[in-house]
Amino acid sequence: MTRSRNRRRSGLGQSLVEFTLVGIPIIFVLISTFEISRGMWIYHTLAYSVKVGVRYASVHGINCAHVGGNPNDCLITIGQVAQRIQFTGVGLDPAKTSLTFTPGGVTCTLAACAGNATIWPTNDSVVNAVGQPIRIDITTPFNSAIAMLWPGAKPVSFASGTLGASSQDHIQY
Numbered sequence: 001m002t003r004s005r006n007r008r009r010s011g012l013g014q015s016l017v018e019f020t021l022v023g024i025p026i027i028f029v030l031i032s033t034f035e036i037s038r039g040m041w042i043y044h045t046l047a048y049s050v051k052v053g054v055r056y057a058s059v060h061g062i063n064c065a066h067v068g069g070n071p072n073d074c075l076i077t078i079g080q081v082a083q084r085i086q087f088t089g090v091g092l093d094p095a096k097t098s099l100t101f102t103p104g105g106v107t108c109t110l111a112a113c114a115g116n117a118t119i120w121p122t123n124d125s126v127v128n129a130v131g132q133p134i135r136i137d138i139t140t141p142f143n144s145a146i147a148m149l150w151p152g153a154k155p156v157s158f159a160s161g162t163l164g165a166s167s168q169d170h171i172q173y
Helices: 002-059 078-088 145-149
Strands: 098-102 106-109 133-144 159-170
Touching: 002 078, 002 133, 002 145, 002 159, 078 098, 078 106, 078 133, 133 145
Parallel strands: none
Antiparallel strands: 098 106, 098 133, 133 159
């Protein structure tokens, strides 16, 4: 009876060491999987939201303004496109997400673009003609919590990078 009791006690320390050697890498792989998944989700959100913005601009691109304030007015502004992008870009930080509109070369944060009343594409008959290309580029910072697990990292240090997407279409109408 005492012999089996002694074996169990010596096995407790061994189980703890084995769990430590196997558990820590498994936890790191699990957290890494979540972070990669979160990065993919952010990229997909960027790509989808900018696609919606470009599509909105491509079907409202040509100057077909109607007299009398018709709600089907085809003149659009950077603010209207940015609001579409912000509406579909759930989870993006408007203060840190940057947009670049081409042609025109307007670059602003999503928050600043939402209030921009500049007509886009420009009210030029050559730039704003059927078949002309329009493009929007979008970038946002990606901060990862994995850096907290690396030795030598500051107590609450995050790794960071920038994720971006772009979409291009031609003015349809």
